[in-house]
């Protein structure tokens with residue numbers, strides 16, 4: 001078997017070829033125009049665009065559609081590849097949502113590790129004041145890199161959970177558009193490769209937010225970064241469209257919207273945001289890209305580009321921030337809503353009690369998603385936009401706290417009066433609640449403008465959003481990995497190692513986030529390579545050291561988890577179909593899930609969370625008569 | 628129900644204790660720099676109010692959660708919990724009460740914000756231009772141009788900010804307030820220094836390579852010293 005039977009190997013080759021072809025094309029056009037043949041920035045930009053297409057062609061994600069244009073029929077193949085070993089399907093284009101879900105998740109975890117490694121490098125630098133081993137530019141590239149890689153990782157993790165779970169939870173055989181689903185995943189691979197590659201052609205130094213004018217003047221790495229984000233954005237859009245249609249059109253008989261497992265509501269709300277907001281970050285980055293490549297000064301107030309272009313001035317740097325945050329604020333809810341859905345999904349199972357206030361939790365996700373569209377300006381309180389704008393954005397932002405509060409109180413109501421079991425997934429759910437609580441509670445102090453003045457762009461904000469993202473994504477994601485591991489592999493993970501992981505990671509994270517907030521209040525700005533050791537009456541270095549140590553502890557915990565999974569996939573005891581005694585459809589079928597998940601169409605005969613009510617069913621696969 | 632009432636009684640006591648403990652922890656970890664302007668008064672007051680709110684809400688959720696986890700742990704039995712689907716009254720209460728709390732916070736912040744940004748007819752204006760990676764201050768009244776900022780104490784100041792290249796941000800932690808400086812436009816930030824002393828202006832908007840080192844000295848001096856300094860500057864300029 002040659003390496004190139006693997007789709008991903010062909011894709012990577014296609015990406016390299018695409019890059020080379022794009023560069024040659026650029027040179028050819030320049031020669032025809034009578035210009036100097038080689039110019040690095042346009043060559044890399046066009047090369048990067050072509051490299052994405054090259055990857056998709058190479059991996060074979062466009063094959064079926066290309067055949068259709070020629071009138072060749074392509075029946076949907078559902079199952080392991082015919083003349084290759086079964087494992088190769090995970091490295092090639094496959095249309096089964098369970099395979100795609102695993103592909104998303106694994107790629108997401110890989111990026112999580114890369115992003116985490118970058119973070120540990122600059123955390124080590126920050127443990128002491130003064131510059132020890134990183135240069136200023138490299139440091140600046142690293143913080144942006146860490147941020148954006150982590151965002152990619154989160155989007156992939158969300159995609160993984162949604163793709164694997166949604167069809168299983170609603171008893172569908174697959175997603176509505178399997179080919180589009182595969183395309184949605186494969187966009188991520190060339191996208192993240194471009195992002196990583198950008199570090200080697202100069203990096204980019206304006207953080208993940210990439211505000212112009214800085215991002216319009218820095219190294220060429222920006223172009224690869226912008227295009228990488230563009231590819232990931234396309235993935236978000238097609239992926240969420242698919243989930244939307246699947247949720248609306250493929251539910252079984254009897255499953256009204258309010259009888260879906262609650263995670264489906266979270267995915268529904270998330271997809272709404274992804275489908276309608278992602279375009280804005282694409283647009284904003286594309287405009288900077290074009291400003292750099294063609295000299296169109298959209299965000300250039302007075303001809304900073306100077307001699308490059310006669311079209312100078314008349315642009316506005318603040319405009320970029322509006323476009324950017326119109327996506328990037330709702331995006332934070334893309335990161336956390338699915339995780340909060342996991343919390344709501346798991347709490348009833350491990351408390352053996354119905355979800356308290358199902359409709360309120362479901363609708364609070366929608367409320368967060370919708371109000372989340374109206375608050376982007378809270379990132380711009382000191383940006384120089386009109387002072388009056390601060391006030392409506394302050395009110396709108398504070399209102400988001402209300403549906404968030406509803407979730408917390410309903411979770412408490414779920415635990416109260418239950419019979420709580422403390423298996424590893426449940427521990428991570430409880431950890432998630434504790435951490436997201438810290439993140440949520442530090443939101444309003446940033447939302448009231450007078451207190452945002454001292455806190456904006458300080459480490460306090462860093463503490464705030466790490467708490468929201470760990471509580472809203474990382475902890476629930478880990479809970480989900482432990483919880484569904486037996487369903488995916490058919491084997492149980494090692495419970496002791498899981499608990500050790502939890503008890504290392506949770507206190508470490510509390511120290512990390514509190515430490516970050518502390519140094520922020522002391523006066524440390526965010527995104528600085530070096531800080532003033534006299535801040536906080538000289539205490540700042542102790543806190544920095546504590547945060548760094550906590551970071552390493554978290555990294556160690558994550559390694560432990562991955563080792564646990566690798567081991568247990570081989571030697572773990574057989575898990576059985578339903579080790580958690582869950583009522584959800586995916587636990588009523590064998591583990592691992594067979595190729596065609598459900599032997600017969602599902603019928604919904606009851607409520608999803610009727611724990612504690614004897615003989616109350618939720619779904620049956622038995623045919624109920626004549627349909 | 629009677630059992631629940633006892634649980635709630637115990638939880639309430641724990642919440643009160645926990646609120647004070649959390650407040651004390653936050654108060655000792657979140658060390659604000661000494662305040663050196665008039666505006667720090669209301670801002671720090673609001674900050675403190677928030678910390679109390681955070682302490683209370685944290686205690687509320689954490690105590691109920693930990694309490695429930697202990698009291699309602701499974702104790703090795705395989706049965707299920709109570710079959711309760713929710714409680715509409717409770718849901719409405721915990722939607723509406725927070726509504727009032729956040730509107731109250733938004734309201735006091737709004738009035739405070741209007742006070743903080745109200746123009747003062749006597750304000751002393753200084754122009755500041757950010758550039759990679761230093762500041763340039765010009766004093767329209769005297770025409771002086773400097774790299775360090777010198778300000779008279781107890782005088783309302785208005786900084787008119789702009790930038791020569793990329794975004795920067797005017798922030799002296801002891802002054803609390805903060806404002807971006809943006810190329811192509813003039814932004815304002817107002818404050819009244821109250822304490823004579825030396826501070827550091829720290830650029831708080833990522834501006835490229837040496838952003839971390841983009842600092843400037845700020846000296847707040849008495850009115851007489853300020854006059855003296857100004858005439859020195861003028862004399863130097865005339866040479």
Ligand code: HEM
Nearest residue numbers: 332336378379397401440443444446447456457465468469
């Ligand atoms: C109670 C709800 C929340 C409120 C009121 C709130 C408020 C705010 C405000 C006002 C800022 C701007 C701070 C500044 O730059 O000065 C901010 C920053 C941020 N928040 Fe939240 N937030 C909330 C929940 C969340 C959630 C759920 C997430 C999800 C991950 C999140 C992620 C972030 C991020 C990533 C930033 C920083 C972005 C950046 O500048 O890099 N927040 N938050």
Ligand SMILES: [Cu+2]
Nearest residue numbers: 329376378379
């Ligand atoms: Cu936001």
Ligand SMILES: [Cu+2]
Nearest residue numbers: 830832834838
């Ligand atoms: Cu700066």
